[in-house]
Amino acid sequence: MKDFANTNTALSVNEAVRLARQLIALRDPYTAHHENHVGEFAKAIAVEIGFDEKFQEELLIGGYLDDVGKIIIPVSILTKPGKLSPEEYSLIQNHVQAGFDLLKEVSLPSNITRAVLEHHERLDESGYPNHIKDDAISMQARILAIADVVGFHDVGSPLSSCADRDRSGPWFAVRQ
Ligand SMILES: [Fe+2]
DSSP: OOOOTTSTTSOOHHHHHHHHHHHHHHHOHHHHHHHHHHHHHHHHHHHHHTOOHHHHHHHHHHHHHTTGGGGGSOHHHHTOOSOOOHHHHHHHHTHHHHHHHHHTTTTOOHHHHHHHHHTTOOTTSOSSSSOOOGGGSOHHHHHHHHHHHHHHHOTTOTTGGGTTSOTTSHHHHHHO
């Protein structure tokens, strides 16, 4: 494919993000709804802490796209009621690396792609995919992880009614 970089037809970052969000929404409206909340809440956290505008925007985009890798997961698994099998849960975990691999193909700032890769890592090494901990996890990813949980519980979110259901279900995977 012709490289349109530096031409008038090149997609801007904002356009690429908008396209990705539309694709997420077409395939999985629940995830799209959740991602909107994650992005907005992550940015609000950054504003409250006092991070600069660039950092705030990186979090907004990171939140919008952190689950874009779920494109590799069958919708039947994403929306499956009840328990997931270990294989299904493992497949859901793959969305992190898949999202990173997808986004690194476009010219997004590395702070965003790294946050996407690390948004399920946990300070105590219990996260995934690389089981990193503490300061090895970027600040953006740590804020996204918080926003992910809050977005999940957001009143009105289609996922919020699932909060008390089985921890092995997809709603739990969203929170992990
Ligand atoms: Fe995720």
